[in-house]
Amino acid sequence: MTVVSTGKVVGSWRAAWLRVEGHWTWYRRYWKSNLYSSGLQPLLFLAAMGIGFGSQVEPGPATGGLSYLHYVAPALLVAGAVQNAIGEASFPVLSGFKWQKDFFAVTATPVTAGQLLGGQLIWVALRLLIASVVYALVAGLFGAWLGLGVLVAVLVAIATGLACAVPMMAIAATTYDEGTRFTSIFRFLVMPMILFAGTFFPIAQIPAGLRWLAWISPLWHGNELARGSALGGLGFPQALGHLAYLAALFTVSWVLARHYFYKRLVV
Numbered sequence: 001m002t003v004v005s006t007g008k009v010v011g012s013w014r015a016a017w018l019r020v021e022g023h024w025t026w027y028r029r030y031w032k033s034n035l036y037s038s039g040l041q042p043l044l045f046l047a048a049m050g051i052g053f054g055s056q057v058e059p060g061p062a063t064g065g066l067s068y069l070h071y072v073a074p075a076l077l078v079a080g081a082v083q084n085a086i087g088e089a090s091f092p093v094l095s096g097f098k099w100q101k102d103f104f105a106v107t108a109t110p111v112t113a114g115q116l117l118g119g120q121l122i123w124v125a126l127r128l129l130i131a132s133v134v135y136a137l138v139a140g141l142f143g144a145w146l147g148l149g150v151l152v153a154v155l156v157a158i159a160t161g162l163a164c165a166v167p168m169m170a171i172a173a174t175t176y177d178e179g180t181r182f183t184s185i186f187r188f189l190v191m192p193m194i195l196f197a198g199t200f201f202p203i204a205q206i207p208a209g210l211r212w213l214a215w216i217s218p219l220w221h222g223n224e225l226a227r228g229s230a231l232g233g234l235g236f237p238q239a240l241g242h243l244a245y246l247a248a249l250f251t252v253s254w255v256l257a258r259h260y261f262y263k264r265l266v267v
Contacts, residue, residue: 012118015111019119020126043138046076051142062202064231066146073144074226075199077135078157081128082219085161086190088124089168090182094175103265113261117169117254124165128158145230152229160222163246166253173260198223221245 046069057068064071096103106116132154139145168185175181196206196213197220203211214220221242228234 012115015115016118016122018111019106019116020123023119023123024126043135046073046135046139046142046144062205064233066231069142069144070146070231071227072200073139074150074153074230075223077132077139077153078160078222078226079194079199079219080135081132081157081161082164082222083190083194084128084131085124085165086168086186088127089120089165090172090185091179093120093169093172094179094182097173097264098176107265113265114258116265117258117261120169121162121165125158125162128161129154132157147230149230149232153226156222156225156229159243159246160218160225163218163222163250163253166250166257170253170257170260173257173264193217193219218246218249 051069053068055068057063059065059067062071103113103116107113136145136150136154140150171181171185172179197203197217198214199219203214203220206214224234225239225242228239
């Protein structure tokens, strides 16, 4: 499918990138105000848990014989990406529908609701890339990485963040109030997921009857992939299973989000 821009016919990808260009025009003026939440917050967690508290944790079976800093660093990379992705996919998307209503302005042009959704996801991916690279570089100064596997871990963090962002966009597209449901999601889903999905300790230490809650969490799958990439020890079948789960979540959520975007924007 093509759209018309300034008298020229452009493709669907170009239409999505026009939305990204709009976000970038804003971001390059206000990036400093986003520096804390996008890059520094996970590093503060790393300093507190990996270096401060982590200095009291002896290497053992729970950490794979590695220091706690090495154990927790890849998971904090993924957790930070998930938090950033969900933040970008909640209130900012709702604002496009409800407050600023710029989504209606965009789709009043030949840009479709699906292309708008694609542009939003590309922008989230770029934000995650910037934040993850900043975290990886600074964490490297603390000696958090054992090798170049961190490069794969960065890609895992972006993929996990996107798998969490798309369902939030679908929820935002069906939200007509002031977004109070987002507060409940952050409090009762996101934070418990970060605390109990293998970020700070193995889920084997969770009671067996509750362990399934970690297994259905996208963050646990991302944590396993990131640790396997950065530290080694993850077999191909396990990695394929984790990737399949994230891909399935992304695909199903994409179909739902695209449906609700069209339903709300196409009158």
